[in-house]
Amino acid sequence: MFEILKNKGRIEGIAKVTGKAKYSAEYALPNLAHGVIVGSTIPSGFITNINIEEAKQVPGVIDVLSYWNKPEVSTFDNPEKSKKIPAFHKYFHTTKINYSDQPVALVLADTLEDASYAATLLKIDYKTEDFNVNFHESLKDLELKPFKAERGNLEAWQNADYISENEYTIAMEVHNPMEMHATIAHWTAENKLSLYDKSQGVNGVQWNLGRFFDLPEENITVNSEFVGGGFGSGLMTWFNTVAASLGAKLIERPVKVGLTRPQMFTMVGYRPTSWQKVKIGANKDEKLLGVLHHAAHNQSKYNVYSRDLSGITSKVYAFENVKRFTGYSPLNLPIPTWMRGPGDSSGTFAVESAIDELCYKMNADPVDIRLNNIAPYSMDSGKPWSTHYLNECLERGAKEIGWDDRPNQPKQLKDGDWYTGYGVGVGLWNASRRNAGASIEMKRDGNIIVRTAMTDIGTGTGQAIVNMTHEFLGIPREKISIELGNSIHPKSVTQGGSWGLSSLSGAVDAASTALKRKLADYAWGKSEVTKLDAVILSDSGVAFINDQKKSVSYQDIFQKYNLNEIYVEEYSNAGGEEEKYAFCSSAAHFYKVKVNVVTGKVKMDRMVIVVDGGKIINPQAAANQIIGAAVGGVGMAMREKQEVDLASGRLIGSDFAGYHVTVNADVPIIEVSFINKPDYNRNPAGAKGLGEVGLLGSAPAITNAIYNAIGKRFTNLPVTPDMIV
C-alpha cells in the first residue's frame, strides 16, 4: 500500500517555486531570434498582399515569413503527403482566411521588442468575404444526426409519470493556463529539428512535425520538461510550433515564438459554445426511464474538433431508453479543442440539471434518486464495472455537507436579502489506460533515474513516478530521481484524458520488474529467482523478503560484472482487462450557495467533493487536481464567457481583464476527500485517473443549489448577477 504522503510536496516543487524550473520559452540558445505571429483582422476572405517595407526598416528585423516566402518543404511537392497535413498547419501555405486572428505572418527579429513593434507595421491587404460567427443563429439550419445506436425506444416512456424538458446553452470558454504556449525551434542539422515546446505530449509534437517536414521521428526531438498547465490546450500541435520551425528554417537561426495572452484566446483552442435539449422521464417509484438528448456545438471552418456532448448520457444512470442526436456548426471562429472534461462536462450540465428539475416535480430527493438509478454495470458495453463507488461518494458527500438541512422546496432559507440553497451534481469519466514507456537506470551507489517521455502538466506526474517506483522496488525516495517530458525518453501517450498516471503506472511497474529481474539474475544466478515479488531493493543492495542472508550489495554486483550502470526499458498498455471490465472514475459535488436577490451576488458558501479515483498515489496532488477542476466548474457556471462581436467577427475583451477566470476570492476552502479504494484490474498501482471528474458535475451542482435557494432554474451558462435579479 502507498503511504499517505502528507506535506511531502513534489519532487519538482522547489525548482518551480524558486524559478529554476525552465519552461519552453526560457531556454537561452545562442543566436536566438524572436518571432511574433501576426493574425488576420478579417474573419473571412483572402490575403491579397503583405507589404513588409516599413516593418523591415525597424532595426533588428531579420525577415517576415508569410505565404510569399515560406521555405520549401518537400512534403508539399507530394500531393499525397501534403493532403495529410491538417489545414491549421498550413496557414503559411494558403491565402484563405477563415477566422479573425488566423496567423498570416511571422515577424522575425533579434529581440522580442523589435519583432513586436515591427509586427504592427505590416500593411496587409485583404479581399473580404461573408462570414458567420453566430452559433445560435446557425442552429436554425443545422440538421442533427442520430448519435450512436438507440437504446430501448422513445415510445416506452412517453407516458412516464413525470417528464421534464429544457434547453441548455453554455458559452465559449477559452484556454488560459498560466504558462502561455511557446516554442523554440532549432535546426541542429539540415534535417534535424530540436524543439522546446509547451505541450502535453512530446511524442505527438514529434509525429506532427515529422509529418509536416517529411522527416523520420528520430530526427526530431521535443522537450517539454516543465509545463505550466495544460487543461487540453497542449494536446494538439498548434501553429506556433509550425511557425517557429518554418521561421528557423527560413533564417537559419533558432527561433522562439511565444503567444501573447490575447493570442491564447484564438490560437490554442477553446471549449466551443453549445446548445442542448434534454427530455427525461421517470415513474412514481423514482426510476429514471428514458432520456432524449439533442446536442450541438460550434466548430471552426477548419473543422478538426467534434465532440458528442451526449456521450455521457448513457453512462451514469440506468436509463433503459436513450436516444441522441448530435450536430456541429462550422463557423468563422478559431478552432475549438478539448478542454477539461471535454464534451461530457457540457452534457453533464444538461443531464444533471434535468434530473434536479424532475426531482422538484416529483418531490424526490436529488441524492436518493441518483443513488437509486446509478447504472449497475456499463450499459454502453454491457460489461461489469471493475470498481465503481459513486454511491459511496454520494452518501459521504451528503453527510459532510449536511444534506438533511436542505429544504425540499426553494426559498426556504432566508436571511435578509440572502437565500441559502444546496445542490448536488455528479461526474463520471472513463478510467482509461494507454501505452506508456519508462526506463530505469541504476548506478553503482544504488541511485536510480526513472525516465519517460510523458509530460507533467502540473498533475504531479513526477512525484507519482517517485512514489510508485518506491512502492514497486522498495528503494528509498531520496535515491530516486526522474526525467520526463522529453522525446529522447521512452515513448508515452500524451498526458490528458485522466489517463496519464494510469498508463504510466503500468510502464513503471514493468520497468521495476525488469530491474528486479536483472538484479536477481546478477545476484543469485540467471532465473534462479522465480518469485520477483519477494525481491526488494534497499538503499544498498538487493534482498529477498524474510531471507536477509541472500542479500547482495549493488557494489558487489557492479564490481563482479564490471558494470557502469544497469538499464531497463519497458512499455505497457491496457490489456485483457478491457475485455472483462468497464472502468470509470466518479465524483459527487455537494455545494451550498448564498444568493442575494437584490444585488444578484452568488456566494459559494461550501464546496464538498467526494471522489472515487481508485488508489490515491499522492493525496496532495490529487486534491489539487480536484480543487483546480472545481474552480473551473465555478467559472463555467458563473463567469467564463468569451464574447464574439457579430459585426466584425472578432473576439472582444479577450484578455484577463475582459474574460473572467474564477479567482481565489470567489471560492471557499474546497473540501475534497477520496474513497481511496484500489482498482488493481486497471493497473498495478490501482489508481484510476481523476483529472476530469473534479469539473464534471460541478457547474450543475451550482445551478441546482441556486434553484434550491431562490427557485430560479438556470439553463444558460454562465449565470451572471444580472440574471439573478
Place this chain on the structure above:
Amino acid sequence: MKPFEFHRAINSDDVFKHISTTSKYIAGGTNLLDLMKKHIHEPNTIIDLNSALSNTIEQKNDGIFLGAMTTNTKVTENTIVNKNFPLVSKAILAGASPQIRNMATTSGNLLQRTRCPYFYDTNIPCNKRKSNSGCGALNGHQRMAGIVGTSQNCVAVHPSDFCVALAALDAEVFITKTDSTTEKIPFKDFHRLPENNPEKDNNLSDNAIITGVFIPNNNFGNTVSYVKIRERDSYAFALVSVAAALEIKDDKIKKVRLASGGVAHKPWRWFEAEKFLKNKKASRDNFIKAAELIVSKTKPLPNNTFKVTLLKGAVETALMQCLTNTSNG
C-alpha cells in the same frame, strides 16, 4: 510596443521641459503600459512623474490632501483616511487587485481610460480612440456600457471605483498647467460626458498635470458604504457600483451623498435622490423610493437594460449597509 524615450522628471518645471504633442506622462503605469501594448497610445516620449510630484498624504484643517503620486494601497492604509474618509478606502479596495493597487496612483486612477472592450481593439471603429471613426459598442456588446449621459458617439463609462467615492465626497482636483498656473476643479466637473467629442475623457487642459486631490471634512463617520456589483470578487470592473454616505441626526437624514460607477462616462452623482432623502427618515422604504427615483432617470441601451435592475438593488443595498456599518462601528 513602439520604441520611446524615457525621462524621469524631478519637478514640475522639468516635467514641462519634455512635453510635446507625442509625449505621455506615466505614474504607476498600470493603465498606460496596457494602452501602449495594445497600440492605443504610442508616445515617443514618456515622462515619469514619480519623482516630480508629491506622494504624501497631508491632513489639513478642513480636510485631507492626497498627493498625486500616492499609491492606491498607501491611501487605503492611511489612518486618517480610514478614520475620517472610510468611503475612500472601501471604494479603492473594491477595485483591481493588490498588485495593481500597489502601483496605481491617485492621479493615474482619475485619468485611467475606459474599459469599453471595443476601445481596446484597434481593428474595430471607436470614436474615443479615433475621432469620427464610429462606435463599435453602439450596436454591439454593452455590458460595460453606460445607462446615463451616453451619446450617439460613445456609450462608454469611466471605470474607476476610487473616483466614485471622490465624487460622493465633493473632492477637488488640484492642477498645474503648462504655463505653471494652477487651478482647482470640483470633482463633479472634472470628468465629462462624451457628447460630440468622446476622445476627451475630462476637462484637464493639454499636458496639464494633476498634483493632488483634496477631500473636505465631513460628518458621515462610518455611515458610509460602497457596493460594487461585478462578475467576480476581485480584479473585475463594476457592472454598477454605488457609493453612499449618510449623516443622520434625530432619526432624520441631515446629509446624503449618492454616486455611481459603471453607469456613465463620468462618476455620476444622483443629486435628485440626495434631495429626496434629505430630512427624511432613514428607512428601507425611503431608500427604495430613492432607488426608484434614480433608475427612473436612466436610459439604458438595448443590450444593457439589466443594469437598471442591478443599480436599483445596489442603491438600496448601499443605503441599508450605511446603517449596519454605523451599528458595527
